[in-house]
Amino acid sequence: MIDLFIFFAAAIILFLAMAISILRAILGPTIADRVISVDASTTISLSAFILLAVFYKQVILIDVAIVYAMLSFGSTLYFAHYLGEKHD
Amino acid sequence: MIELLIYAMLFIGITFHILGALGLHRFSDVYMRLHASTLCTTFGTIFIALSAITYAIMFSSIQLAAHSAFAVVFVMIAGATGSHAIARAAYRSGIKPIIALDDALSKVEK
Numbered sequence: 056m057i058d059l060f061i062f063f064a065a066a067i068i069l070f071l072a073m074a075i076s077i078l079r080a081i082l083g084p085t086i087a088d089r090v091i092s093v094d095a096s097t098t099i100s101l102s103a104f105i106l107l108a109v110f111y112k113q114v115i116l117i118d119v120a121i122v123y124a125m126l127s128f129g130s131t132l133y134f135a136h137y138l139g140e141k142h143d
Numbered sequence: 144m145i146e147l148l149i150y151a152m153l154f155i156g157i158t159f160h161i162l163g164a165l166g167l168h169r170f171s172d173v174y175m176r177l178h179a180s181t182l183c184t185t186f187g188t189i190f191i192a193l194s195a196i197t198y199a200i201m202f203s204s205i206q207l208a209a210h211s212a213f214a215v216v217f218v219m220i221a222g223a224t225g226s227h228a229i230a231r232a233a234y235r236s237g238i239k240p241i242i243a244l245d246d247a248l249s250k251v252e253k
Contacts, residue, residue, distance in 0.1 A: 057146045057198065062218055065153055065191075072157075072164040076180065079167050087173045087233040094225055095180035098218060099160055102191040107213055109195050117210040121217060128221040132228055139232030 062110040069103040090134045097127035145201055154192035159187030172241050173233050181226040219224045 073096045080092035081123035163183025170176045192215035199207035234248065 057149060057201075061153065067155055068157055069160055072160045075161075075164040076167050083245055084162070085173060085233075085238060087195050087229060087236070087238060088176060090229055091173070091177050091180055092167060093185050094229070095163060096194060098184040098188060098222060099164070101214060101218065102156065102160065102188045105192055105214060108207065108210075109198060111212070114206050114210055117214055121210075121214050121247070124214070124221065131225040135225075135228035135232040137232075138229075139235040 059110055062106045066103045066106040066110065066126075069099055071121070073099045073103070086134070086138060090131060094127060094131050097124055147196065148198050149194050149201075152190050156189075156191035156194065159183045159190065163187065167214070173238050174230060174240050177226055177230055177233075181222055185218060185222040189215055194208045 056133075074097060076092055076096045078092075080089045083089050083092060089111060101120045101124050104116050104123075108116035108120075160183065163180050166183060167176050168177025168178055192211045195211045197206045199205070200209065239246065
């Protein structure tokens with residue numbers, strides 16, 4: 056029998072990694088650094104939500120994480136369009 | 144025996160996530176940071192979702208396995224697309240790679 060607490064501990068470690076990757080959004084020199092940091096922290100929080108859904112036995116947490124990742128993907132594409140166009 | 148498989152995939156996923164976050168913090172260029180964060184977080188999400196799918200199939204919860212599989216397929220598509228768009232936009236906005244010996248793209252693009 057597997058212990059379910061290992062999934063909760065793994066989610067806590069993932070939130071720690073998310074805090075490290077948020078640090079780049081605060082002190083990154085360019086806009087592209089901040090966009091990359093937000094994208095990476097969203098992907099890390101999606102896998103943390105998968106682990107929390109296994110721990111609490113709630114499947115709806117994965118749906119919340121999927122919608123969150125879709126919104127982050129749209130904002131990433133919008134920032135890329137904003138950065139890449141020529142401002143003449 | 145299958146518990147050891149779940150623990151091993153969980154450990155591999157967490158290790159890749161922490162390596163991705165540390166690479167995002169420690170590298171010195173936009174393109175190196177983009178490489179580290181995108182590659183490591185995509186691979187870590189694949190392994191963590193595989194561990195969750197294995198646990199869900201072991202306890203016959205097909206709904207949890209299907210939703211995790213959809214999440215990992217979406218991350219595999221969106222991570223690659225988003226990172227390519229950000230790299231192209233960063234190059235077009237004037238950020239040069241700092242330790243490149245020969246910038247071959249500057250001869251092509253007008």
